[in-house]
Amino acid sequence: MSAHAADNRRLLVRLTISAVVMFAFGFALVPFYEKICEVTGINDLLKPDTAATNTQVDESRWVTVQFDSNVHDLPWRFRPQQAAVRVHPGELVHVAYEVANTRAYAVAGQAVPSYGPQLAGQYFRKLDCFCFSQQTLEAGETRTMPVVFVIDPGLPAEVNTITLSYTFFEVAGRRTSAAGRLPAGADST
Structure with missing residues (x-):
């Protein structure tokens, strides 16, 4: 096997590993983002257990x-x-x-x-x-x-x-x- 073919094989392995790592990172990004938001308190607007309230209702008049x-x-x-x-x-x-x-x-x-x-x-x-x-x-x-x-x-x-x-x-x-x-x-x- 020539040195050129060995270099190509190493490049193919590195590119395949890079593609798998990028796919895994993309797949793990959503739960990772949700965990960061939970820890920092960002994006609390989407919590289903918090009831939306209208603070502009004037209950003093009809x-x-x-x-x-x-x-x-x-x-x-x-x-x-x-x-x-x-x-x-x-x-x-x-x-x-x-x-x-x-x-x-x-x-x-x-x-x-x-x-x-x-x-x-x-x-x-x-x-x-x-x-x-x-x-x-x-x-x-x-x-x-x-x-x-x-x-x-x-x-x-x-x-x-x-x-x-x-x-x-x-x-x-x-x-x-x-x-x-x-x-x-x-x-x-």
Whole structure:
């Protein structure tokens, strides 16, 4: 065996050992990182046993939120599941509305919110809402649609009742029956 072949064999062994060591280091890196974080107290945010708290809830006052629903030239029944809720500013609130298409064809609608008093709109933070996108209801379909919101604790103290009102408008476009044809007497807009 020549000296050149022996050098190549030693190089191959060294490269193989290097690859195995790198793989082992990469494999051991995750538990090693977790142990370092545990010892130093870094990354405590991901501990499942610590309950998340909202320190911005103003428990010294209550705000009543009333819910209103309207439809404008739309063949839908639309109503809130609750007429009103009492909440603390900063509290996360989940409510829902129910909507039903009363026609024999699919219809698309878009909800537009409004607030009373108008000033309250600046302090009303919707985190999830059916008003963020168009809603298409099939013929006879009924749907429950959630709204998740927080009232900013900066809401002026003189405001203790807010009305959240939604009006559903039909989205311009084709209304089709289940067979894909335009229903009798319906226009294409």
